Amino acid sequence: xxxxxxxxxxxxxxxxxxxxxxxxxxxxxxxxxxxxxxxxxxxxxxxxxxxxxxxxxxxxxxxxxxxxxxxxxxxxxxxxxxxxxxxxxxxxxxxxxxxxxxxxxxxxxxxxxxxxxxxxxxxxxxxxxxxxxxxxxxxxxxxxxxxxxxxxxxxxxxxxxxxxxxxxxxxxxxxxxxxxxxxxxxxxxxxxxxxxxxxxxxxxxxxxxxxxxxxxx
Numbered sequence: 001x002x003x004x005x006x007x008x009x010x011x012x013x014x015x016x017x018x019x020x021x022x023x024x025x026x027x028x029x030x031x032x033x034x035x036x037x038x039x040x041x042x043x044x045x046x047x048x049x050x051x052x053x054x055x056x057x058x059x060x061x062x063x064x065x066x067x068x069x070x071x072x073x074x075x076x077x078x079x080x081x082x083x084x085x086x087x088x089x090x091x092x093x094x095x096x097x098x099x100x101x102x103x104x105x106x107x108x109x110x111x112x113x114x115x116x117x118x119x120x121x122x123x124x125x126x127x128x129x130x131x132x133x134x135x136x137x138x139x140x141x142x143x144x145x146x147x148x149x150x151x152x153x154x155x156x157x158x159x160x161x162x163x164x165x166x167x168x169x170x171x172x173x174x175x176x177x178x179x180x181x182x183x184x185x186x187x188x189x190x191x192x193x194x195x196x197x198x199x200x201x202x203x204x205x206x207x208x209x210x211x212x213x214x215x216x217x
Contacts, residue, residue, distance in 0.1 A: 003038065003060040006199070007191065009148050011041040012124055014193065017060045021052035023077040026167050032077050035195055036060075037152055039145060041124035046070060048143055048152045049195060050082035050093065057081060058088060066091040067123045070115070070130075072154025072195060073140040074099030076106050083110040094121075096132060098139030102169065115141065133182050135175020136163035142183065151202070152193050157183060159192075159200035161212050176213055184209065 003015035017036040022029045034051035044065040047057060049072055066089040071079050074095060079102075086093040092113040095103055103112060117132035131142045133156040140163075143152040155163035162179060165172040188203030 003056075006193070007148060007150060012039075012126060012148060013041065014039050014148070014150065015060055016193075017056050019052040019056060019081075021077060021080060023075060025075065032196060034077055035193065035197075037193055039123065039128065039150075039152075040064065040067075044124050046121060046123045046128060046143075047085065047089075047091075048072065049078045049154070050080065050085050051078055052080050054081040054084040054088065057085060061089065068113070068121055069093045070121070070128075070141075070143055071095045071112070072143065072152065072156075073137045074102030074106075075137065075155070076102075078154070078195065079103060079106055082112070083107050086110070096130075096139030096141050098132075098134065099137050099169075100139070102137060102139075117141075131182055133175070133178035135165060135171055135173075135178045137169050140175075140178075144186070149187065149190050150193060151183070151186065151190050153183070154195045157192055157200075157205060158194050158196065159198050159205070161205075161208070161217065163195075165217070172216065176209070179209060 007014040015038040023032045037048040047069045082093045094115045095112040097114045119130040120127045126147045129144045136155045162175045184206040190202045192200045
């Protein structure tokens with residue numbers, strides 16, 4: 001599948017790759033389609049999430065230098081291709097250590113590079129910043145690209161609400177706090193590129209925070 005360019009500013013661009021597989025946790029298995037984001041220029045990129053199948057992601061990278069493969073959290077549908085990508089691309093695979101217990105279920109013998117809140121990764125003449133947003137999982141992060149006013153939200157925020165918190169290692173009050181204190185403090189015109197489904201922006205989502213609290217999900 002040819003990657004889709006979804007955002008461009010000068011030489012910088014964001015390409016979307018869709019991959020499909022299963023999300024497995026707590027004895028359940030669900031068919032899901034994931035968004036993988038390739039951010040950079042003609043020479044170097046960062047890959048955001050290592051979902052399911054390495055081959056279409058490698059095709060989208062197309063020989064460019066990869067500064068890092070950043071996993072927004074440790075659920076298997078976001079890290080399944082991590083070892084293959086890291087090996088083929090000779091690039092670090094980065095994860096917040098709060099999700100190490102999830103990582104080890106999938107990659108017991110392959111190590112990740114630890115990332116922390118406010119870490120910055122240089123790429124293609126700009127920087128992206130890690131924003132720790134626990135709740136969907138303890139180590140969930142968003143990736144903020146300030147020059148393009150883009151937030152890669154993983155499973156922390158979708159069009160219509162926060163990521164699911166009804167399974168192991170997740171917590172609804174924590175994800176609400178992450179949204180209130182870490183995400184909705186960014187400008188309303190920030191575009192949100194999600195881990196699943198369609199894009200949105202913070203101006204469309206932030207007014208509904210109290211509704212989400214009242215419904216409990």
